[in-house]
Amino acid sequence: MTIISRQMLSQITWVAGSYGVTQGLRLFTNVILARLLAPQLFGIMLIVNTLRTGIELLSDVGIGQNIVSNRKGDQPDFYNTAWTIQIIRGILLFAIALLLAQPLADFYESKQLIEIIPIISVLFLLTGFQSPARFILQKQQAVRKIALYDISMAVVSAIVHIALALYSPTIWALVAGLIVATSVSATTSFFLIDFRLHRIKISREHVKAIISFGKWVFASSVVFFLAMNFDRLYFAKQIPFAILGIYGIARTFSDMIGMLVQRVGSMMIFPKVAAFAKERSELRPAIAGLRLKALFATACGLSILVALSDIIILILYDDRYTAAAFMLPILMAGAWFSILSTMGESFMLGIGKSVHSAQANFAKLLWLVISVPLALTYSGFIAALGAIAIADLFRYISLSYSQWREGLSFFKQDILLLGLFAILVVAWRYIFMQLGLVADFNTWLAYGSIMNGG
Known part of the structure; x- marks a missing residue:
């Protein structure tokens, strides 16, 4: 087996091409929203998104990485177990976010956060139930299918955010846009691979393998989040x-x-x-x-x-x-x-x-x-x-x-x-x-x- 191949170069083209298209759409959306909304609204959402990402990463056990790296990752028992763990995690994160809403709003001295965080916490439930199909396709290196899916979701997100900002140029346009786009992504993810392959399952053997691999992913995710977002969290206060x-x-x-x-x-x-x-x-x-x-x-x-x-x-x-x-x-x-x-x-x-x-x-x-x-x-x-x-x-x-x-x-x-x-x-x-x-x-x-x- 060789690392360099014509197939890999074709796959890289799909990865880079889809990324270019999705980022172009996000840039277009960002520019339009910047003309419709005030700068301070982006500052508030920067805090919200950073905190949301932090809560996710501070409980990350590497569901996706486990599916990709484990030789049994594309077998139903394994990825259904991983999906079940993901659902449980999503429910727990939803509850944690609700509990943290008031303390975080007090810390950043923003009354809007006490209203926004409980609504945004619904995202944890949506992503928790999202199909692991994308990771299975990643393991199978079905790059083209993933690329087309990502582009489709970027189009949906752009349309939703711009439409809501035109209707209501407030912080709620950004909040609602995020929830609607995530709902569409979570729902359509089940159609990437046969829906019937997804079911609640707990295999002790696979749970042990996921946790064993995920402990370092968890440690890395915690430090990664803080390293990537310390500036945002610090500046938000300063x-x-x-x-x-x-x-x-x-x-x-x-x-x-x-x-x-x-x-x-x-x-x-x-x-x-x-x-x-x-x-x-x-x-x-x-x-x-x-x-x-x-x-x-x-x-x-x-x-x-x-x-x-x-x-x-x-x-x-x-x-x-x-x-x-x-x-x-x-x-x-x-x-x-x-x-x-x-x-x-x-x-x-x-x-x-x-x-x-x-x-x-x-x-x-x-x-x-x-x-x-x-x-x-x-x-x-x-x-x-x-x-x-x-x-x-x-x-x-x-x-x-x-x-x-x-x-x-x-x-x-x-x-x-x-x-x-x-x-x-x-x-x-x-x-x-x-x-x-x-x-x-x-x-x-x-x-x-x-x-x-x-």
Whole structure:
């Protein structure tokens, strides 16, 4: 078996293509909603979505990862047991969210949260009952079917959110849109694979296997959530909701590239490495060439996006969101280390070493917990932004050490690619400045001058 094949390249095309379409739809939706709704509404929803994600991840036992990685994952007894555990978890999370509504509203000093959180908690029930069919298809590498499903759901979400915002340009348009879109997704998931294959089932053998594998997924998920969302949770308490909403838009853009690589990693690299039948010593040579080509293409594309990112904000959004034009280039440049780290995590999960992901995310979290409050307190928002941008460097360092210990190190390759990426960013920015497509350095700084002052 080889890692590189024409079939895999075709699958990557489907993964990347569907991701591009879905993100394009979400971007279109975000731009329309930004024109219909006030920035502070995005700040409130940023808190709500972050807390919702946190509650989910703080109880994650890796249902999807279990189905993909376990050799019995596509057998009815196994995935029905996994589905039953998922349902029980969803019910428990619903109850927990109801109990936390008042304390969270008090902590963030927002009366709206006490009304929003109980309604949003219904999402835990919906996702709890959602079919595990998507994970089964992922294990079977039915990439095309998953891609078409994701695009369909993105279309539904766009239509629902925009229609509700036009009808009622309030926070409730965002809340109701999320619930309706999730309901459609949960319902249609049962039609991906024969509905009759899903039934309540508890197998002690499979429960033991799921929990055994999931304990490190749980640990990794807890640290991953805190590492990915510490900035949002901290800023929600320290800066106005309007600025938080603007920051959330910049983060959404900067996260897109990393999410694409994460998608490719989870749907392609992780299953391929997990199914690699030859000796471990043959794994690195099998993936080195494809990895280099993929990261070279990523460096070329990402460098152009970094160089143009501020003008993208200025074109798509009105003057209320100008500060995001300063934030985005900084955050997007830091996405390079996120890309390297995500790819490394996929390799580690593929060989069954999920503990390394938890260690790497802990290194990132430790940096954020120390650096961001200090930077914001003593140097202002811009310095805190810089600390956030380089946070994934510490995640990458940890993963690089783990990969070296497992004989999967690509450190020299990464150093060359980093140098190439930096040179390309500077070169593209200079070219675009000469062409008059982007602002000069002083004008770009002016976009963010309000942040330290406000």
